[in-house]
Amino acid sequence: MKKSITMILSLIFVTSALLTGCGGNNNATNTANKGKDTDVKTEEKVSEEPFEMTIRHTQIGADKEKRFAILQDVVKTVQTEVPGLTFKLDGVDSDVNRKEKLRGEMAAGSTPEIFELFGSPDSKIYAKENKLLDLTPILAELGIADQFSNLDPFTYEGKVYGLPIGGSGEGFFYNKGYYESKGWKAPTTFAELDQQLADIKADGKVPMAGASKAGWVPLMLANHLWSRYAGPDVTNKFATGEAKWSDANVVQGFAKYKEWVDKGYFKKGELGFEYAEYTTQFTSGEAILMYDGTWKSSVFKAGQSGEGLIGKVGFFNLPAVDGGVGDQTALMRDVNNGYGFSATVANDPRQLAAVTSFIKNFYNEQIQLRGLVEDGVLPSMKIDQAKLNESITDDLMSEIVAVLNTSQSSFPAFDSLVQADVTTEISNIQIQSLIGGQTTPEKMGAAIQKVQEEANAAVE
Amino acid sequence: MNKALRNPLAFTLFVLPALFLFMMFFIYPIFSSIYYSLTSWNGVSDTVKFAGLANFKKALGDERFWISAKNNGLFICFSVFIQVPLIVLFSLLIANVKKLKGLYKTAVFMPSIMSTAVIGILWGFIYEPNIGLLNKLIGLVGIEPIYWLSDERFAMISILITNAWQWTGFYIVMVLAAILSIPGELNEAAMIDGATGVQRATRITLPLIMPIITVVIMLSIAGAMKAADIVIVMTKGGPAGSTEVMATYMIKYAITNFKYGYGNAIAVLIFMFTLLVTALYQLLIARRNERIEY
């Protein structure tokens, strides 16, 4: 008995050892050496002694390869510009980086020198405690201080502590092939959208992708809905007490979401799925619509997981709702994902030079356009309109830009406007309770408002 | 004589390294936790503000905290009332079969040498609603798919089952060893007196293995109070916080919400709850049999 087990095990072992030999030598990373910067190596040779700096990024997984390639190219350029410098790239899931790693490291004073940073409210808390490098002098030195379209999320007491990588807007991606087969167009009214959802459901398909294991995913759409019903600026007013989560208009937004859940418009079992699954539901053709950020457009490029849908994906804004407050074309837009730098960098002139070089090589027109073309990230810097148009070649991107141009105003996502407690309450508890049927829209509004009031009362 | 063993310097040198680490990682943290539990420190700031008992008041008034405490309680109940009887039953069965004893022992023990994280992943696949093993199995008898980990009604029990799957075998082997160490004469004598197998098990074996069962229960309680990794891996405390346990609740507050002081108050509460449960158990049950002797 035991002998045979040993036999089988050793066989399996040998097989896997063979496979190891086959698979060991190709690393998944794409190290193509494009985008060589023309800048000359003018840095003074302070010291050639090797030193190391760490960049914490969140470009992990197959869908972010393009973005990772861009970062790698910038890293290479900076390494040639700064003698002796070696960058260590440290990839972490973005939610983990934001909510766990970085917060722990900030407390410990052990952050990497360069890290992806969430603008508001995170960067303000860190800036207040002097954990972040003040970038104002570097921006002045490089002369790019006024080139960013919006630095508010990263600004604290007039100083800049982080730089947005790009911008994003959120709306519906839809399966054009399916829409055409039904003779439909992207909905222009809410009633039309509702009707389409019902028809898709009746057709036996999943109307909307769903993956709510992490609360922020369903909250993208929910956020847009309550902002339609209660006004684009309503979320701003929660922290100041001018508006309440339990206001009838806000609750109406929750109620609409709940209605869609109850009608079975989202993929069943969504509470158990990770965000990665969200995309798969859409790219596999199972779900016809997917509410997501414009960053998702990078998936629909050659060699990516949504390759099969190239040219068959469209994008539209959430239509106006009946009786909605404020601008009904408002789009949820963010420039909240950026890079920040450890305050300790200021103590070391060589590290400071490296950071300056990193900013120079990362935040320029060329990289911004490359991000747009290759990765579908909207620019965070002001780019010449003609150049912009010239760079946009695929249909999806033009549709996205069209949506951006037709929306008359924008508002940031709720998690950049309310306190961390409130974000936790709504994304870890309330939205999942709503989806799971354990709460009602009214109770949900009241519960969040309670946490909001506690947070407002606590003196920071 | 025996001067060598009375040398205080040698004694000090022998105990010091372990004692130092012990003080640093057990005793100091307790006091540090108690200290910070009385503050409103956010974990980042350089200034630490004293807050009195506000954190404890808040925790004890928070419904979410009680849900997580209840889930720790479920862990304990599941171990004591479902796992332990199974452990005893299977150990008795294995002890009394003649063939395949070794195979049973080897196989049941296997899950407990694997990492909880990997087992959480494996069971996540088994519970997967569309292609997972469990739904395919119940599908054979015509039951609709169940969303094990995403349905509030099933998520906690799913975690408990996974936990039991991992650890039952470990305890079976422990109890089995105790059974096998009972002198054969006792059973033989009983057999001659005409006792049936069941009688022998309940009258002779069971009383003799009571001490080891006490140990098993104590270890289960300790394990239940510590449970966190399996929850993080399988559900992250979701859906809607329904599978949160005290340890994950603490982490969530201390790190994710910038509430280090509050998180430490939870730590102190976990500590107190554990002491309470252990003391209760020792007083009510263990004393009647035999106190654990290490």
Add this chain to the structure above:
Amino acid sequence: MLRTLKKCIPHVVLLSYLLVILFPFLFVLFSSVKKNNLEIALNPFGIPKEFVFDNYIEAWVNAKISTYFFNSMYIAIFASVVTILLGSMFAFAVTRMRQGKWNGILFSLVLIGMLIPNNALMLPIYTIVRKLGILNTHWALIIPYIANAIPFTVIILAAFMRILPREIEEAAVMDGLNAPGIFARIIVPLTVPAMVTVFIVNFLGNWNEFLLANYFLSNDELRTLPVGMVQFRDQYQMNYAQMSAGIVYSVLPVVIIYAFLQEKIIEGLTAGSVKG
């Protein structure tokens, strides 16, 4: 007839339990050589019609199993060995050396450690580790692992050392051995079986540890197997075939070790619990 039936019932019960234990492993093993989710869904229980090994190649590259495995292995072994060294010194001192009431006081102090749920102390330990400046290095795990296992180690080894007869040291003292000599030449060799037990328990504890490893390390190349596997799952969750291959990689080495050492592992553990 009745007799055979009676003999069979325990086996039926035990074999069904065995099935519950082993089937999940088989399910993963079969799934790992299926082409994709669809094939798993269509034929969930059986052996696949055609074997696809691509999953193994992709999982190896994507999951970096070799790095994680090595990290886990050396951290777990190193920490367990040091714990045994320090723990046995301590146990020796409090059981065999004559220091009056100090023996009892120190032993009881360490006993308290068994009552402390160490997960609850994660936050202060985090603070200590960061003050030591070892956050995000393997020391951030090794030192807490050593410390965490001390109470258990001391208790088991002390129980073992206490029952050794006094006469052996008396003879040793006659021979002119001092305390370290007695410890190293007499007590340690006699305690080896208990040490094996403790080593195995500690090793498994460290090998399985997830919480500290998840929060104290952030560089990918430092991660241990449990944390690395969870990260792998989160990224490639939609591809169950590949994920299964990852699980097989992470489970297989343990199963192999277990196949060879199972007698020792089980013997050690049971000896520990009976003594304990």
